[in-house]
Amino acid sequence: MQAAPGTGITAVFLIRNGGPRSRRIRTHVALPKGWRLAMPDAPFVLRARSTELRLLRLVVPRDAAPGTYRLRYTAFDASSSSAVARDSLGVTVQAVRRLSLQLLHAPDMVMAGQSYRASFAVRNGGNVTSRIRFLVASSYGWPAAPDSDVVTLAPGRARVISIAVRTDRGERRQRRHRLDVVARASADTTVTATAFSLVDVIPRGGSGAPRFHSLPLELTLRTTEPGDAVTGELRGSGTLTEGGHDRIDVLLRGPDNGLGLFGEQDEYRAALTGDRYQLRLGDQNPSLSPLTQAGRSGFGGSGRLTLGPLTAGGFMLQDRRTYAFTHEIQRAGFLETRIAGQSRLGVNYLERQGFDAGELWTAHGVLAPSPAATLDVEYGAGTSATGRGTARSVQLAGTNRFAGYSVQYLNADRAFPGIVRGVAYEDGVLALHPFGGLTLAGRFIDRTTSVPNFPELSGDQHYRSIRGSVSYGRYLSAEYRRSWRADSLILAPFAGSEDAVRLQGGLGAGPLNLFAGAELGRVRF
Numbered sequence: 001m002q003a004a005p006g007t008g009i010t011a012v013f014l015i016r017n018g019g020p021r022s023r024r025i026r027t028h029v030a031l032p033k034g035w036r037l038a039m040p041d042a043p044f045v046l047r048a049r050s051t052e053l054r055l056l057r058l059v060v061p062r063d064a065a066p067g068t069y070r071l072r073y074t075a076f077d078a079s080s081s082s083a084v085a086r087d088s089l090g091v092t093v094q095a096v097r098r099l100s101l102q103l104l105h106a107p108d109m110v111m112a113g114q115s116y117r118a119s120f121a122v123r124n125g126g127n128v129t130s131r132i133r134f135l136v137a138s139s140y141g142w143p144a145a146p147d148s149d150v151v152t153l154a155p156g157r158a159r160v161i162s163i164a165v166r167t168d169r170g171e172r173r174q175r176r177h178r179l180d181v182v183a184r185a186s187a188d189t190t191v192t193a194t195a196f197s198l199v200d201v202i203p204r205g206g207s208g209a210p211r212f213h214s215l216p217l218e219l220t221l222r223t224t225e226p227g228d229a230v231t232g233e234l235r236g237s238g239t240l241t242e243g244g245h246d247r248i249d250v251l252l253r254g255p256d257n258g259l260g261l262f263g264e265q266d267e268y269r270a271a272l273t274g275d276r277y278q279l280r281l282g283d284q285n286p287s288l289s290p291l292t293q294a295g296r297s298g299f300g301g302s303g304r305l306t307l308g309p310l311t312a313g314g315f316m317l318q319d320r321r322t323y324a325f326t327h328e329i330q331r332a333g334f335l336e337t338r339i340a341g342q343s344r345l346g347v348n349y350l351e352r353q354g355f356d357a358g359e360l361w362t363a364h365g366v367l368a369p370s371p372a373a374t375l376d377v378e379y380g381a382g383t384s385a386t387g388r389g390t391a392r393s394v395q396l397a398g399t400n401r402f403a404g405y406s407v408q409y410l411n412a413d414r415a416f417p418g419i420v421r422g423v424a425y426e427d428g429v430l431a432l433h434p435f436g437g438l439t440l441a442g443r444f445i446d447r448t449t450s451v452p453n454f455p456e457l458s459g460d461q462h463y464r465s466i467r468g469s470v471s472y473g474r475y476l477s478a479e480y481r482r483s484w485r486a487d488s489l490i491l492a493p494f495a496g497s498e499d500a501v502r503l504q505g506g507l508g509a510g511p512l513n514l515f516a517g518a519e520l521g522r523v524r525f
Helices: none
Strands: 008-017 023-030 044-046 050-059 067-077 082-093 099-105 109-111 115-124 130-138 144-146 150-153 158-166 175-185 192-202 217-222 231-239 247-253 267-273 277-284 298-307 310-318 329-340 343-353 358-370 373-384 387-399 403-412 423-432 438-451 459-472 476-487 494-509 512-524
Touching: 008 067, 008 082, 023 050, 044 050, 050 067, 067 494, 082 512, 099 175, 099 192, 115 130, 115 150, 115 175, 115 192, 130 144, 130 158, 150 158, 158 175, 277 310
Parallel strands: 109 192
Antiparallel strands: 008 050, 023 044, 023 067, 067 082, 099 115, 115 158, 130 150, 130 175, 144 158, 175 192, 217 231, 231 247, 247 267, 267 277, 277 298, 298 310, 310 329, 329 343, 343 358, 358 373, 373 387, 387 403, 403 423, 423 438, 438 459, 459 476, 476 494, 494 512
């Protein structure tokens, strides 16, 4: 079965009771990470010597990576909790490249000779990592430069691009300046997204400098229909001084009136950013490193300061939206030093009060002598309600014109007070490009997750897979994969393996592409 990311599919399973008595059946669906059921499969009674057709509506995640996923369906006898039937279904997710570009902010008007910035948000709406290049066209030939010409975005990720425009001080007529921006995928130039901004440029009354420095603010009022409550938003962005680099950003969004279909949560934040510092107040969701992620967002303050090679910072946040339930307050700090180039060493601290309380310290280092080798190492230790635990993470990655590789190892105790608690993970990826369009690739994954000791959930989940492939250009590929899975969960123990070989070939003629594929596999339980 094939599916596109972000779409729904229907899986059909037929369950037969060959016994002499009726059984009450409950089912369990083992889904890949991020997949979900549109509606849970309810328990039912299966009469003696009869069959039951079960239809499951599944939703494929929008960021599901291309490849084949295995869904496992198990039926249990409700009286004994023993498995009475098992089956599986393979779903192949297609590769999709999609970009979107949206204007976030541009001032309504500026004085001739002033510089202004227009902000655009680019988002990778596909399911493959894309390298994106920006093309900018500015009317009247006025200089316009983005802060980044090329960005790389993982599936589902977004980034804000700021474009600086310098207007002509000698302009004597009012102008409406148009800035056109095109985001184009480097791997497929037919995948593009466009957006534009319009800014009125007002000629100066005299030749002298303006008496005051302005900060553009935009007020938006919304209502669903006459008589309903009105909600509003005030936002602004600009420099503190004329031609300066220190910037202030403000967003004040009131509560939604509860009557619209696409209402946004209230949000209140302000930020002051300079070349060597940043201060943020209000709603935010900061993070430190892979082992010390803060968790849910909160309301408070954060900041960082860079002095030479040293950078220090921290944050203090309180859960504003669900504090009555979580009583959560988070405090964190970090100190790091730049060694050379992109290499750096640092320490992090995080304390969490209330729900899931604990505190932890980590030492984190990134050594990047060249693009061909980047080593990321982190070790953490902390205390939670279940005791003291440790975690360690090592990742080595690099790339050049002939090869790319990534090796990762992560191990965290059950008592480690972080989101990776109870996880042992090994991952290795190697891709070779010896010549032309030939690519040889392989990957190995070994992951064990220790589930907390809750009723009916204690145990381990172990997954291991190896995969090798060879491809030439876009149209010829062959892949072999083998995977094992063993779950010792009390609720749903499971053990099995899968072997599969997949061949694909295609032809391309202009806009028309034809593909044919075959897959042969074996599943054992």
